[in-house]
Amino acid sequence: MSKDSKKTCSIVGCDKPSKKSFATVRIAESINKSGLRVKDASTRKAYLCQDHWKIVKKAYKKDTKAERMRWGH
Ligand SMILES: [Zn+2]
Numbered sequence: 208m209s210k211d212s213k214k215t216c217s218i219v220g221c222d223k224p225s226k227k228s229f230a231t232v233r234i235a236e237s238i239n240k241s242g243l244r245v246k247d248a249s250t251r252k253a254y255l256c257q258d259h260w261k262i263v264k265k266a267y268k269k270d271t272k273a274e275r276m277r278w279g280h
Pocket residue numbers: 216217218221222223255256257258259
């Protein structure tokens with residue numbers, strides 16, 4: 208289950224090695240809010256390098272916080 212090691216970042220214009228992977232449906236909105244784009248939005252998994260995760264994380268944390276509030280924790 209460690210096939211991720213050779214993946215590169217899914218953000219347009221970036222070919223750094225990925226640090227994290229997400230289901231594209233979970234992360235795509237946060238990526239868009241961060242002003243970034245994924246190379247292929249139809250893939251099931253999106254990969255982020257360390258630099259792009261730092262940027263997307265802010266939007267992602269906000270989104271997941273809103274989700275927690277909706278579910279009452
Ligand atoms: Zn990147």
